[in-house]
Amino acid sequence: MRRLLTLLLLVLLGSAMLAWWLGGREPARAPVSATAQASRPRPLPGGPRTFLDPQQMAQAQAAGGFDQTPRSLLRIAHAMEYGDFVWNDDGVPAGPVTVRVDLRSQLISIFRAGHEIGTAVVLYGADAKETPLGRFPILWKGRNHRSSLYDAPMPYTMRLTGDGVAIHGSDVRWGAATHGCIGVPTAFAAHLFEAAKVGDPVTIVRSAKPA
């Protein structure tokens, strides 16, 4: 009995110290996501899709960044503005989820089973803090994450690298850049957070400028 009590006390002490060390990392609140959604909830109407022909699928191989062969794209009538996004997975079957980010065109595309289910305009790293290019499986997901490095709320964080580069919700607007992260509209980040799981690949490319 006493032995059990001592063990319990030790475990309690240990966990208290652990909590003290890790304390203040993640307060469970997300006030900014609410304000961001209130300030700019602008999902474009998700229109019908554009099915790709084999030639266009072959172009995807050359363009790079497509972790699965795209079979259809969301049809978007006009150029999107900062803060715009489209999410439409109606009728899209379940399947592997991959994410492609193109820094040149400032776009993110989410594919499921070959079909694009979401796209948005992104923010990326400033010139002094460049976003790394490459293929990054999602390492960790945090719904109400708060950055300990920048003391800033980062709702719907999907971490890509060990040193903190992530996809997260932010106020996507003209003139803004990040410290290396991929910033997407918060409402879009919520969709992506639900669709993607840890391990799903995110490929960040800077595509060649069209001739």
Place this chain on the structure above:
Amino acid sequence: MGFGLVTAVGAPVTLQTLASHGYDVPSLGMPQSLMALLDARSPGEREQGALTSTKQRKIAENAVRPHERALGKIINPNAAPPADLVDAIMPPATTEVAPAFAPPPTLADVIPKTFPTPGNASPPGTTLISPPGGGTPGTPGTPGTPQTPEVPSAVPEPATWLTMLLGFGVIGAAMRRRRFAPSGSTRLA
């Protein structure tokens, strides 16, 4: 483009059905490449002036805050400790200057007198541990060379915490052993 034409000719009914459902069917009228499709929705490349950072570094806001989590008192290692503190802890060696008042009798004064065996002089400062043959009576122990005083931190550091925890564990183990060992021996006997 060619594939689109072939597809359009090959399965007109299916394509018409698709088109009637609002799907976009690749055909001669839409010869866009994949990248052109994606670029059409892009806001364009980021402009040169658009490099504003969105957030401030936490360190920059309060630059004097140290990185350590548990540091009770900030001690600048370069700054010399206050002079009166040094004097209080470690009085300077005043061997040359004779004190104006008579110093009170110390242990060094008392103990050699109880064993008054004169002999060769021992180095000063080793009055208590000196062999009975040594020790000149009446010479007070000179204080050692003054060193920089070590000011302990108010909050124990993690290493200290761990050491304390380890010590508690050792004490607990010793107590347990002491309590349980007699009962075991009596059971054996």
